Amino acid sequence: MHDGSGRILVQGLNKSFGPINAVQNLNFSVEPGSVTGFLGPNGSGKTTTLRMILGLISPTAGGAFINGQPFSRLPNPATVVGAVLDSQGFHPGQTARTHLRCYTAALNLPDQQADQVLELVGLSSAATRKTGGFSLGMRQRLALATALIGNPQILILDEPANGLDPEGIAWLRGFLKSFASTGRTALVSSHLLREMEHTVDNVVIVSRGQCVYNGDLDQLRAAQQSRVLVRTADPATLVEALRQSGLTAEYLPDGSLAVPGTDSKTVADLALGAGVAVHGMQEENLDLEQIFFQLTTGQYSGGAPQGPPQPPQGAAQWGPGGPQQPPQPGAPPPGTPPSPGVGQGYQQVYPQQDQNNQGGNGGYGGNA
Numbered sequence: 001m002h003d004g005s006g007r008i009l010v011q012g013l014n015k016s017f018g019p020i021n022a023v024q025n026l027n028f029s030v031e032p033g034s035v036t037g038f039l040g041p042n043g044s045g046k047t048t049t050l051r052m053i054l055g056l057i058s059p060t061a062g063g064a065f066i067n068g069q070p071f072s073r074l075p076n077p078a079t080v081v082g083a084v085l086d087s088q089g090f091h092p093g094q095t096a097r098t099h100l101r102c103y104t105a106a107l108n109l110p111d112q113q114a115d116q117v118l119e120l121v122g123l124s125s126a127a128t129r130k131t132g133g134f135s136l137g138m139r140q141r142l143a144l145a146t147a148l149i150g151n152p153q154i155l156i157l158d159e160p161a162n163g164l165d166p167e168g169i170a171w172l173r174g175f176l177k178s179f180a181s182t183g184r185t186a187l188v189s190s191h192l193l194r195e196m197e198h199t200v201d202n203v204v205i206v207s208r209g210q211c212v213y214n215g216d217l218d219q220l221r222a223a224q225q226s227r228v229l230v231r232t233a234d235p236a237t238l239v240e241a242l243r244q245s246g247l248t249a250e251y252l253p254d255g256s257l258a259v260p261g262t263d264s265k266t267v268a269d270l271a272l273g274a275g276v277a278v279h280g281m282q283e284e285n286l287d288l289e290q291i292f293f294q295l296t297t298g299q300y301s302g303g304a305p306q307g308p309p310q311p312p313q314g315a316a317q318w319g320p321g322g323p324q325q326p327p328q329p330g331a332p333p334p335g336t337p338p339s340p341g342v343g344q345g346y347q348q349v350y351p352q353q354d355q356n357n358q359g360g361n362g363g364y365g366g367n368a
């Protein structure tokens with residue numbers, strides 16, 4: 001029997017396709033009562049992971065558990081998990097209602113359930129239309145209706161916002177939030193943090209098949225920091241003045257300094273007090289999307305293998321760049337404050353980016 005918790009647990013998950021390591025040692029948990037975003041660039045292993053969670057492919061190593069059981073061992077799985085990995089699999093000659101009634105019949109559910117889920121996804125008026133004429137957004141909604149047919153406790157959606165217009169995305173957001181507010185679990189993948197930013201409570205961010213962040217989105221947001229970039233004739237003296245005021249500084253490749261967690265006035269005052277001439281100063285702020293790019297950038301750089309992405313300061317659980325531990329049954333949920341020292345040191349955040357500015361996809365740095 002499953003434990004009924006509504007929890008998804010991924011432990012040491014690996015999947016290789018020949019020489020391709022699509023998923024490497026993934027560990028994360030997805031908690032009930034929340035919407036968790038599973039985020040990463042194209043090809044980062046999201047769909048492969050979801051397929052393993054749903055028992056559609058076998059892991060090379062590790063495991064995925066729903067309510068404490070592998071998917072294949074769940075009794076009445078349609079009442080436990082509803083999933084959409086692909087919104088293309090409809091018979092074009094079938095109406096939306098007939099399509100859904102195939103499922104109610106197969107699952108031994110009352111026929112009215114088909115109309116109920118159509119209403120839930122806002123497709124009641126299209127119940128008798130053939131799916132062949134459906135727009136991409138309507139297909140997404142019908143796929144969602146199909147996933148909901150067994151009134152599942154857990155919803156797993158792969159890129160559900162693809163093809164949705166802004167109104168559709170807003171609707172999806174409201175739907176997922178209300179689904180989670182009833183204590184159920186939603187795991188939703190996307191390659192765009194911006195798309196999911198206002199929908200999800202927690203995020204699991206993957207890059208090149210590895211987890212680079214797993215935790216509370218607010219905590220990731222709180223890790224955004226401004227830093228002051230300062231050019232001076234005497235950086236060593238300024239570093240010492242900063243140090244005496246409890247601030248740290250990083251030497252950037254062009255010789256200027258980056259001072260995190262402060263503002264330009266403070267740095268200017270300290271420089272003045274130390275008698276150091278300042279030749280230029282600038283404040284920089286990271287937004288969430290920049291952090292996302294920074295964590296995931298380099299996947300397609302095509303060059304030599306790179307080091308793992310580095311976490312911003314104060315973030316929750318980190319993957320290869322930090323002390324992420326496999327979640328254990330009963331472990332604290334994502335968002336548990338990091339232990340002292342986790343992700344400390346703003347200096348870790350920038351160097352790769354400043355030097356390489358890889359990918360050109362919003363990469364941070366280069367302003368110093």
Ligand SMILES: Nc1ncnc2c1ncn2[C@@H]1O[C@H](COP(=O)(O)OP(=O)(O)OP(=O)(O)O)[C@@H](O)[C@H]1O
Pocket residue numbers: 017020021022040041042043044045046047048049191
């Ligand atoms: N059946 C397969 N055979 C060979 N390689 C595969 C197979 N499925 C996935 N891959 C490879 O595994 C890697 C991860 O792919 P996956 O589809 O899981 O990524 P993704 O994050 O879902 O990407 P996207 O956002 O583009 O859907 C890619 O390099 C992909 O080419």
